[in-house]
Amino acid sequence: MVVVFVVIDVVVLAALVGLHYYAWRRLVRDTTAGPGPARRLGTVVFVAGPVLMCAALVAERAGAPFLLQRILAWPGFLWMAFSLYLVLALLVGEVVRPVLRRVLDRKAPVAAGPAPVPEMQPTPNSSHQSPEPAPNPSQQSPEPTPNSSHQSPEPPAHSASSPQDPTRRLLLARTMAAATTVVAAGVVGNGAYGVLRGPKVKRVTVPLARLPRAAHGFRIAVVSDIHLGPVLGRGFAERVVDTVNATQPDLIAVVGDLVDGSVADLAPAVAPLARLRARHGAYFVTGNHEYFSGADPWVAHVREIGLRPLENARVELGAFDLAGVNDVSGENYGAGPDYAKALGDRDPARAAVLLAHQPVMIHEAVKHGVDLQLSGHTHGGQLWPGNFIADAANPTLAGLERYGDTQLYVSRGAGAWGPPVRVGAPSDITVVELASKQA
Incomplete structure (x- = not known):
């Protein structure tokens, strides 16, 4: 198993180096006339x-000092996204490049060739003029002159507008480099901006066959994957809390990946979640990132600030059962999901809603006869075309789907x-409105 991970790491590193070399060659080497300050700066x-x-x-996963994580996170993670779209734009540019070259060829001025030699017009024969003597066939023809009409002309030298001209090559390379950089930076x-302004509210109605009429219209605010850490901090948490509270939900479900870091580092960032308000309270289940950060301290901390953790547990609300299970990554820490504990021995006539991160x-x-499972984890792919990978790895990428009676x-x-x-893959906080088929 260790050998497999080493091989994967080597392949990923080789791909990373290769793609960066390709981008450097197109954006730095091809756009500079030779070694100099511009090429050195681009290489740096x-x-x-x-x-x-x-x-x-590495700093985030290794638990480096939080200040160091914050210093590295913004430039490092932004470069991750920028380099992705830079390479994608360059690959598209490889298709556009020949078209642009042809356009430049058409617009370039045609080089002037040698002036044509004027054709000699014969003078009219005077009556007293003797006719030209007939050529002697036996006489040897003179050596052809350089301007002889039967000699093949020398190929013209490349003009200043030919594709081989260095100025033309630089113009084409710089035009493509500027375009791809602007596109990547814009994306x-x-x-x-879409992340930092905060998530938008999405509303979904879900009919449940076993939901009693009295619970028709019950609203659950689903919040997942906030990922408070070295990049998103307290200010972002406040925007999320304000957005959730503005929906006036009956219940709040925080379905994992709340944090990327330790309680010691992120307790101030998480503090605004104490302001979450709902008639039936706010509940929490672990995601895989909680186990990277230390799930037990976080479960204890969210309980202190007013959220109720559901660690393979169930609560009976007036109209339905609400259950929560630990994330599957908890199996590596001896605290995986236990569906029998969370859902066993319950009244099968009652509707059941399950909080499960993945x-x-x-x-x-x-x-286990669950009516509705509420999850997160996928981010909807977050960065296109990552949605194709996330879709292949998950039964549902985003939104509502049915699996049998669940x-x-x-x-x-x-x-x-x-x-x-x-x-x-725009961020969202979803208000799930339960509908009774008896209403």
Whole structure:
């Protein structure tokens, strides 16, 4: 198993180096006439960027001092997103490049060739003029002159507008480099703005066959994947809390990946969650990132600030059962999900809503007769085209789907992991409104 991980790490590192070399060649080497300050500066950027990116990842996972994590996180994680879209834009540019070259060829002035030799007009023969003597066939023809009409002309030298001209090559390379850089920066900037302004509210109605009429219209605010840490801090948590409270839900479900860091470092950032307000309270289940950070201290801390953890547990609300299970990654820490403990011995006539961080847990939910599972984890892919990978790894990428008699709703999450950037997967806080079929 260790050998497999080593091989994967080597392949990923080789791909990382190769893609950065490709971007450096197109954006730095091809756009500079030769060694000089501009090329040296560009090379420094393409070395420092991936180094900061790797350092930010390692610092977070290794539990480096929080100040160091914050210093590395912004430039490192932003470079991660920027380099992704830079490479994608360059690959698109490889298709556009030949078209642009042809356009430049058409617009370039045609080089002037040698002036044509005027054709000699014969003079009219005078009556007293003797006719030209007929050529003697036996006489040897003179050597052809350089301007002889039967000699093939020398190929013209490349003009200043030919594709081989260094000035033309630089113009094409710089035009493509500027375009791809602007596109990548625009995509990342817009994606970062979408995260930092806070999640938008999404509303979904879910009918449940066993939900009594009295519970028709019961609203659950689903909050997942806030990812408070070295990038998203207290200010972001306040925006999330204000957005949730403004929906005036009956119940709040925080379904994992609340933090990326320790209680000691992030307790001030999490503090605003104490202001969450709902008639039936706020509940919490662990996600995989809680286990990276220390799940037990976090479970204890969220309980202190007013959230109720559901560690393989169930509560009977007036209209339905609300259950929660630990994340599947907890199995590596001896605290995995226990569906029998959370859902066993309950009244099968009552509707059951399960809080479970990862969508892959839906199959166990179906076996245990759950009516609705609420999950997060996928981020909706977060960075296109990562949605294709996330979709392949999860039964549902985002939204509502049915599995037998069980429905699964997956939120794209409120925050972001790694780069504070989302492309093609806007963040959300979802208000799930339960509907009774008896109403």
